[in-house]
Amino acid sequence: MKIDSSLPLEYSTEENRLKIFGFWIFLGAEIVLFATLFTVYFTLHTRTGSGPNGAEIFELTPVLWETFLLLTSSFTIGLGVHAMRIGRKKAMMTFFIITLLLGLGFLAIEIDEFVTYVHEGATIQTSAFLSSLMTLLGTHGAHVTFGFFWGVAILIQVAKRGLNPQTANKAFIFSLYWHFLDVVWIFIFSFVYLKGLIS
């Protein structure tokens, strides 16, 4: 395996560069996937049947917390990758752990939000609006959950094997995924919650 030491570890082999490139292509597909879920939501969001509408169930405070946690986690994982690039394994791991904890916090609030909805009689079966809302939020939440376990697996490998072209590559690709989930959340925050609260 040829290692090009003029590049950061995660780009240092041909295989690594292919993987990063391929993951970007995959993110392109993910953009379309979420765009389709938004399509469904925008088409159905006024079709509430006999159930509540957005303004009736959305609460700003927990959503702001979710946004803050996810934005911060996107910041900390960026710092983690930076630490990795300057060879600071411990700092990198610390930032990754903070990121994952923030992700867990986000999930906790989201689960609480779902439980609240169900208690208010707003379930995924109540109306087309709620079906589309919960599928959109649920898909994002499932991505965060998957990301949490993925991140843990990478942390274990970094702890055991240190920073090498393989582990650095995995950590970097994971960071792309995590930033991407933050971008998706921004759109959910703006066009589901904020827009739902005004109209």
Added chain:
Amino acid sequence: MSMEELFHPMQEPMILAAAISIVVGAMVIVAGLTYFKKWGYFYKNWLSTVDHKKIGIMYIAVALLMLFRGGIDALLMRAQTAVPDNGLLDAQHYNEIFTTHGLLMILFMAMPFVIGLMNIVIPLQIGARDVAFPRLNAVSFWLFAAGAGLLNLSFIIGGSPDAGWTAYFPLASTDFSPTVGNNYYSLALQLSGIGTLMTGVNFITTIIKMRAPGMTLMKMPMFSWSILITNIIIVFAFPVLTVALALMMFDRQFGTKFFAMQDGGMDMLWANLFWVWGHPEVYIVILPAFGIFSEIIATFARKNLYGYKSMVMSMVVISLLSFVVWAHHFYTMGHGVMVNSVFSITTMAIAVPTGVKIFNWLLTMRHGKIQFTTPMLYALGFIPIFTIGGVTGVMLAMASADYQYHNTMFLVAHFHYVLIPGTVFGVLAGYHYWWPKMFGFRLNEKLGKAGFWFIAISFNVTFFPLFILGLDGYARRMYTYSESTGYGPLNMLSFVGALGLAVGFALIVYNIYYSWKHMPRNEKADVWDGRTLEWATHSPVPEYNFAVVPTVTRLDEFWFAKKEGRDITAGPIEKIHMPNNTGTPFWMSGFFFLAAFFAVFNLWIPAIISMLGVFGFMIHRSFEKDHGRYISVEEVMATEKSLRGDK
């Protein structure tokens, strides 16, 4: 669900016979592998392979099987409608058959055939040693195979989907389709769709990042270009299908209200999402055929391809336009004049780049010394027949006229006139053309040509009458009609044509057996006097593809080097890095299959356990240390020597 209900399809004698033949066939294969002690060979060389050439061959094998499964459906449909008031099939059985015919032919025949050919050819044509992600490639194939298996299983256990291959709501909802048939639909398509999406990521990366030194994008063979564009469409269209299928599953199995008739649901949203994916899908199966024809026409007209840049540009334009035309599939749904006008115009616009390509092929042949080989016959047959399909497409594109044609046999004739000369002729041409590259011997030309003539003529006999029937008002998907309609004679003619098509396809398969027995083995690598890099290496191709990766300075470098007497694969041999084989993709897809199978029947606990198996394999993969292996210089030299010695 009781056992009786579960196996209710078996009460139908025809299905019972088919089920028995599937079981007996499987038993023969298992017994044969055991008797000849080939399990180890089979597992090592096929089930756990990550070699793009073998994966490609497996794709094509499954595609041929599905061609026959879907073909039998077609024959039964034509037989049922051959005479008025026929009782061969009942309405339910007829519904199931036209549904599975469409699904199998598009998603489990056309798609894998195209993906199989791209697997075999693309790395060779761009001078690469494998695809970018060989393991992911195996995952793609096995997920596709799991999906194909699941859909075919529906035939025996629980009942096939019966709401049409488009599965429009509300018909496909549990209210109107209470059997598990459409659960199979959503889950089987989901599995193979994820596999296809991964293929898309894999091949874009391969083509963008792994071309031979010197091969810039504009020096790339046209087939590689068409596959690049195809995979771009796959990556951006398939996520829409993923979402649509998930919503269908949620509606049917979790009681959500996306496409429901009450609580705010919107039934036509399904049709909308289906075609947002579905129209690009048409171009996914047709653009590779355009690429194949471009290669074959240039090779056998012995001229370089006319209008290379305009060929590329037209494909780029088609890929963009393919995403903005979908609503033409449901002009009569009830949206306003503005919507229909916009989609009419975008649809007709697609005829322009397609026309550019047709004229480029014609001009490539002009003044050429044409060799009428089997692949070339398919290419020549394609042009006029496809043009009929294209022109009737423009007729259908006019929204106001479409009110007359919609859901009649005219439409059915139109899309068969597009898909059969386009996709089927394309993949058959490619299959005959690249067969020697795969196996080192040619398919018999006489049998190949006989197959072509049977297919080309019978195709027109089968489908041309449907244009006329459609204009007379014969609606599609009717299981029978009365004698007074006067539809009888043309339907009978169409049935005769269908029998001819069956003979044609049988000849193609017989040709495999015949050629395997009788065709000479010491063919040279460059059997057709080809133009592109895949002909620069041996046939069959060694595992590492090229001992020395060729350097390219222009389009058709191999052709010019031949004329100049230069060997572009000469150079010092170095050790070659190759990926290891692995059974993980096979077993992981097996667990995916189980999860989907249990989910069809709402058996959530076993389904979740199976999914945990899938995640287990993912974790295993994440922690695995596998850096591949090296083939030593001596080994490469020995292989090269033995391959050259054959000639």
Added chain:
Amino acid sequence: MKELFPKQHVMGFGFSLLLTIVALAVVKFDMSLNMAFGILLVTALAQATVQLVLFMHIGESEDKKTLYTTILYSVFVGVVTIIGTLFAMIWGYH
């Protein structure tokens, strides 16, 4: 410690918090729906750009042109799907 907090990242984080607060204006102040929608669109796109450029370093590799094309193409398909569906199913439906 300081080398662990590069300026680019800290600025990016500041931006994203700021943009969130600006977006909040649409619920805190009375404004027309079009105005609110415009603000949300601008802030969300700006947030996405901050993430892509400052955090994900989309422009750092040799393939940046292809990566930008990929993102633009997917956004094109996404927007076409959203706008086209609303056009066909709601705005242009009777």
